[in-house]
Amino acid sequence: xxxxxxxxxxxxxxxxxxxxxxxxxxxxxxxxxxxxxxxxxxxxxxxxxxxxxxxxxxxxxxxxxxxxxxxxxxxxxxxxxxxxxxxxxxxxxxxxxxxxxxxxxxxxxxxxxxxxxxxxxxxxxxxxxxxxxxxxxxxxxxxxxxxxxxxxxxxxxxxxxxxxxxxxxxxxxxxxxxxxxxxxxxxxxxxxxxxxxxxxxxxxxxxxxxxxxxxxxxxxxxxxxxxxxxxxxxxxxxxxxxxxxxxxxxxxxxxxxxxxxxxxxxxxxxxxxxxxxxxxxxxxxxxxxxxxxxxxxxxxxxxxxxxxxxxxxxxxxxxxxxxxxxxxxxxxxxxxxxxxxxxxxxxxxxxxxxxxxxx
Amino acid sequence: xxxxxxxxxxxxxxxxxxxxxxxxxxxxxxxxxxxxxxxxxxxxxxxxxxxxxxxxxxxxxxxxxxxxxxxxxxxxxxxxxxxxxxxxxxxxxxxxxxxxxxxxxxxxxxxxxxxxxxxxxxxxxxxxxx
Amino acid sequence: xxxxxxxxxxxxxxxxxxxxxxxxxxxxxxxxxxxxxxxxxxxxxxxxxxxxxxxxxxxxxxxxxxxxxxxxxxxxxxxxxxxxxxxxxxxxxxxxxxxxxxxxxxxxxxxxxxxxxxx
Numbered sequence: 001x002x003x004x005x006x007x008x009x010x011x012x013x014x015x016x017x018x019x020x021x022x023x024x025x026x027x028x029x030x031x032x033x034x035x036x037x038x039x040x041x042x043x044x045x046x047x048x049x050x051x052x053x054x055x056x057x058x059x060x061x062x063x064x065x066x067x068x069x070x071x072x073x074x075x076x077x078x079x080x081x082x083x084x085x086x087x088x089x090x091x092x093x094x095x096x097x098x099x100x101x102x103x104x105x106x107x108x109x110x111x112x113x114x115x116x117x118x119x120x121x122x123x124x125x126x127x128x129x130x131x132x133x134x135x136x137x138x139x140x141x142x143x144x145x146x147x148x149x150x151x152x153x154x155x156x157x158x159x160x161x162x163x164x165x166x167x168x169x170x171x172x173x174x175x176x177x178x179x180x181x182x183x184x185x186x187x188x189x190x191x192x193x194x195x196x197x198x199x200x201x202x203x204x205x206x207x208x209x210x211x212x213x214x215x216x217x218x219x220x221x222x223x224x225x226x227x228x229x230x231x232x233x234x235x236x237x238x239x240x241x242x243x244x245x246x247x248x249x250x251x252x253x254x255x256x257x258x259x260x261x262x263x264x265x266x267x268x269x270x271x272x273x274x275x276x277x278x279x280x281x282x283x284x285x286x287x288x289x290x291x292x293x294x295x296x297x298x299x300x301x302x303x304x305x306x307x308x309x310x311x312x313x314x315x316x317x318x319x320x321x322x323x324x325x326x327x328x329x330x331x332x333x334x335x336x337x338x339x340x341x342x343x344x345x346x347x348x349x350x351x352x353x354x355x356x357x358x359x
Numbered sequence: 360x361x362x363x364x365x366x367x368x369x370x371x372x373x374x375x376x377x378x379x380x381x382x383x384x385x386x387x388x389x390x391x392x393x394x395x396x397x398x399x400x401x402x403x404x405x406x407x408x409x410x411x412x413x414x415x416x417x418x419x420x421x422x423x424x425x426x427x428x429x430x431x432x433x434x435x436x437x438x439x440x441x442x443x444x445x446x447x448x449x450x451x452x453x454x455x456x457x458x459x460x461x462x463x464x465x466x467x468x469x470x471x472x473x474x475x476x477x478x479x480x481x482x483x484x485x486x487x488x489x
Numbered sequence: 490x491x492x493x494x495x496x497x498x499x500x501x502x503x504x505x506x507x508x509x510x511x512x513x514x515x516x517x518x519x520x521x522x523x524x525x526x527x528x529x530x531x532x533x534x535x536x537x538x539x540x541x542x543x544x545x546x547x548x549x550x551x552x553x554x555x556x557x558x559x560x561x562x563x564x565x566x567x568x569x570x571x572x573x574x575x576x577x578x579x580x581x582x583x584x585x586x587x588x589x590x591x592x593x594x595x596x597x598x599x600x601x602x603x604x605x606x607x608x
Contacts, residue, residue: 039597047604056415059438123369130378144394150438182368190364212522212568230544292498304524321524329568
């Protein structure tokens with residue numbers, strides 16, 4: 001039996017994308033155990049409900065994370081709308097769905113670029129991010145901001161997209177599909193990439209269900225779980241089926257996310273064809289009473305929003321549970337038995353977003 | 360025989376012009392809805408103070424006695440709430456981003472007194488029909 | 490039916506003595522843990538456990554006074570250690586027999602139990 005050493009990994013490390021701290025117990029270059037600890041980005045945003053009214057709290061919740069910011073705004077508004085029994089107009093739901101699916105494409109492209117950077121393939125990283133820039137230009141054209149949109153409010157949306165811009169979005173999204181297919185060819189068929197991805201970090205289906213993994217991490221192990229089947233938004237009318245594979249290792253997770261990008265492109269085009277005319281929002285007034293839970297599918301998995309009101313214009317409790325929070329036990333399990341050089345790859349495959357986890 | 364599957368893509372982008380822009384040396388073309396900073400048309404402001412109440416970050420201060428409208432540029436999150444609720448529509452969302460500074464920028468605007476209303480010149484009298 | 494209990498208000502109150510039995514029954518039935526969170530109310534703490542099966546959400550709400558110790562569910566769902574450590578660090582909830590206990594240092598806060606201040 002070799003000698004065991006403990007190596008601290010993170011939060012500052014050249015190859016680590018997010019500030020998570022892991023204490024790795026290693027024995028001759030093989031990881032035996034990993035102990036995570038977080039808390040470097042804890043801002044206590046949930047406690048601000050005591051100071052900000054529920055209509056102003058949207059701007060705080062949107063800034064929980066930069067990559068999935070629209071999803072947080074939508075989830076918060078959905079939980080308040082459920083507690084107050086407000087019916088959102090159909091056009092607003094379609095617009096929210098279109099923005100959310102564009103958000104999913106940009107998040108997956110960002111992740112693909114970071115994965116390529118994680119195993120040292122910088123030119124692929126730059127090409128992925130170049131494609132992502134066209135999506136950010138669409139965001140700026142429709143909402144005014146590239147990263148934080150400020151377009152969702154309790155009761156609907158604030159801005160409209162006219163027909164000409166919708167057609168332009170449809171054409172842009174079709175054009176980038178061919179560019180993404182070229183990049184996907186490199187990820188899935190290239191030999192040197194496959195050497196780093198296949199067989200690394202295997203998570204079986206029973207383990208994924210036992211550890212309650214969510215999102216593409218669970219879908220790559222064969223668990224058919226997606227909040228878009230029954231959740232907020234108009235996915236039922238667009239005809240949606242979750243993407244799963246059976247491989248269960250890093251290669252499977254890359255494949256699931258690439259196919260989700262193709263699926264999002266199809267969903268956006270269908271939504272643009274079916275969008276109805278109508279109002280953008282309904283007026284909202286009065287205090288919040290009661291409690292409500294809304295769930296939606298962020299790019300990283302299932303996100304949970306619990307709102308509890310106490311009859312005044314301030315909420316009593318707002319709880320945001322983000323998908324990375326639920327995937328950390330699965331990360332700890334896949335790290336057992338891997339090589340030391342694969343640790344950054346494995347941390348990247350759960351698609352960590354530590355600022356979401358710690359709010 | 361190409362070394363890797365990405366070789367074709369890399370060789371093609373070797374001969375194209377770069378995808379990045381030398382910002383801020385070359386200025387950027389802003390989009391129409393870009394949320395850069397808040398501008399005010401001083402003559403139309405009536406100092407009602409609604410923008411100050413609605414601002415989620417409390418960055419606008421309205422002083423009625425001294426007739427001043429103040430905004431802290433670094434606190435503003437460019438959400439657009441003030442432009443939506445202004446009754447006289449004198450606040451606009453401009454496109455250029457605020458420039459980076461090393462101190463907290465506070466902009467003061469003096470609101471001029473409203474111009475006295477001119478007495479309307481009576482036009483040629485029309486006889487009132489009985 | 491499924492959309493109505495997918496989100497929503499399906500909240501069931503439960504006593505702390507029957508918590509472990511309830512959760513073991515639900516796990517054997519195929520439910521998956523979604524989250525566990527805590528709210529400070531005047532009577533003490535209100536802890537909400539959420540479980541999900543086939544997109545149907547079931548929530549168990551437990552109200553305990555501040556000083557009471559409750560059983561940890563990490564023996565049934567190992568992944569619950571994240572939520573229980575967070576509740577311990579931020580609110581000061583006391584848990585018995587936690588599988589992976591960071592002893593109050595999971596979150597690296599500067600003062601103990603910042604969301605439930607003692608003064």
